[in-house]
Amino acid sequence: MSHFWHPFGQLYQSATAPLIFERGEGIYVFDSNGKRYIDATAALWYANVGHGRQEIAEAISVQARALAGYSTFGNFSNQPAEELADFLSARSPMPETEIFFVLGGGDAVETAAKLARRYFFEIGEPERIVLVSRTNGYHGTWGFGTSVSGIPVNRTGFGDLVPDTIQVQWDDPEAVEAAIVRSGPDRVAAVIAEPVIGAGGVYPPPHGYLEAVSEICKRHGVLLIMDSVICGFGRLGSWYGVERFGVVPDMVTFAKGVTSGYLPLGGVAISGRVAEPFKRPGSAVFRHGPTYGGHPTCAAAGVANCKILEDEHILERGALLERELLGALLPALESPLVAEVRGGTGLLAAIELRQETLESHNGVLDRLAGFARERGVITRVLGKGLAVSPPLIIEPEEIREIGVAVAGALEDLGKALG
Numbered sequence: 001m002s003h004f005w006h007p008f009g010q011l012y013q014s015a016t017a018p019l020i021f022e023r024g025e026g027i028y029v030f031d032s033n034g035k036r037y038i039d040a041t042a043a044l045w046y047a048n049v050g051h052g053r054q055e056i057a058e059a060i061s062v063q064a065r066a067l068a069g070y071s072t073f074g075n076f077s078n079q080p081a082e083e084l085a086d087f088l089s090a091r092s093p094m095p096e097t098e099i100f101f102v103l104g105g106g107d108a109v110e111t112a113a114k115l116a117r118r119y120f121f122e123i124g125e126p127e128r129i130v131l132v133s134r135t136n137g138y139h140g141t142w143g144f145g146t147s148v149s150g151i152p153v154n155r156t157g158f159g160d161l162v163p164d165t166i167q168v169q170w171d172d173p174e175a176v177e178a179a180i181v182r183s184g185p186d187r188v189a190a191v192i193a194e195p196v197i198g199a200g201g202v203y204p205p206p207h208g209y210l211e212a213v214s215e216i217c218k219r220h221g222v223l224l225i226m227d228s229v230i231c232g233f234g235r236l237g238s239w240y241g242v243e244r245f246g247v248v249p250d251m252v253t254f255a256k257g258v259t260s261g262y263l264p265l266g267g268v269a270i271s272g273r274v275a276e277p278f279k280r281p282g283s284a285v286f287r288h289g290p291t292y293g294g295h296p297t298c299a300a301a302g303v304a305n306c307k308i309l310e311d312e313h314i315l316e317r318g319a320l321l322e323r324e325l326l327g328a329l330l331p332a333l334e335s336p337l338v339a340e341v342r343g344g345t346g347l348l349a350a351i352e353l354r355q356e357t358l359e360s361h362n363g364v365l366d367r368l369a370g371f372a373r374e375r376g377v378i379t380r381v382l383g384k385g386l387a388v389s390p391p392l393i394i395e396p397e398e399i400r401e402i403g404v405a406v407a408g409a410l411e412d413l414g415k416a417l418g
């Protein structure tokens with residue numbers, strides 16, 4: 001009986017034997033029985049450079065021995081945090097980017113949401129507080145992130161959430177404009193959107209969608225926050241996950257791939273426009289930030305990981321391999337159990353089962369993921385299907401192995417369901 005209450009896990013499951021992962025190497029992870037799996041989810045969309053990179057472990061070790069942790073409140077700082085902020089600012093699509101460090105994606109969303117409101121407060125428009133988000137969107141599980149979530153089950157049972165948050169249909173730019181107009185155009189602070197919706201089911205944006213939303217935001221003086229917690233650091237083939245759309249947002253939230261998960265780290269890249277009111281002599285202090293923001297050892301992991309992404313040209317692979325991944329999963333459509341296969345924008349994809357299949361038996365998706373696991377591939381149960389988002393170092397033939405395992409798992413499931 002385990003006493004570990006798992007995130008997004010049912011507590012009764014702690015009575016069943018957990019799957020203990022012990023070791024990782026490249027695209028593979030190994031369980032406590034020594035069984036090897038292709039990590040087709042890059043853990044939770046984050047092991048972008050793959051597992052077991054000794055350079056990152058070494059950078060962590062060197063920093064931990066020198067000075068493991070120290071506050072960065074006020075003007076205290078450390079070399080790795082300075083270096084990582086400079087590195088990320090130099091690669092940002094936004095002018096004069098400042099970097100605010102936190103510990104993960106949920107923290108980053110809180111930071112961006114509060115900063116959007118505080119920015120307008122500082123420039124004399126304090127009534128601009130409304131946040132517009134999208135159905136199917138996922139922005140973490142903290143206060144603002146829960147409130148702007150587009151996944152209803154993640155919002156249920158918590159009482160009143162943050163007021164002045166509005167959801168719109170995920171794929172319709174006109175819905176964004178209508179929400180802005182309905183709220184009163186001088187009341188909306190920001191629109192928050194993922195470049196490709198990830199945890200909500202992998203939904204690439206319709207062609208021209210993000211460009212249209214960006215234009216609407218500009219027209220109404222509304223900030224655009226791109227939540228690139230999944231999409232950044234190569235998942236869509238670039239640092240910030242927005243470059244391919246030609247969109248220049250006002251803030252970008254990031255986490256996950258910034259360290260490939262070797263240590264927890266997240267942050268917000270903030271355009272010069274949004275930072276400006278806080279830069280003037282005697283200007284307001286943004287009274288916000290966690291104890292471990294800019295943690296030197298986490299930042300050292302980030303620096304080492306980002307160098308690997310750049311020097312080994314791993315960054316681009318999210319885009320280079322996107323068709324390969326979609327192509328490997330499309331044969332799943334031949335299964336009578338499958339309704340849809342989505343992907344093709346970045347190295348992430350999902351297969352969705354038919355409603356009748358989902359309703360016919362309990363736990364169908366867990367069984368499907370179990371069959372894939374028996375075939376040596378870790379996938380992720382997500383909404384009405386399975387998600388696949390392997391490390392960016394994966395090779396085309398290994399992607400095809402994932403496709404074969406998923407097709408096989410669907411056959412296994414079909415037989416099991418009779």
Ligand SMILES: Cc1ncc(COP(=O)(O)O)c(C=O)c1O
Pocket residue numbers: 103104105106107109138139140141194198199227228229230255256266
């Ligand atoms: C787009 C997006 N935003 C925010 C988050 C929350 O990040 P974290 O789990 O690190 O708090 C996630 C996590 O998957 C995410 O996908």
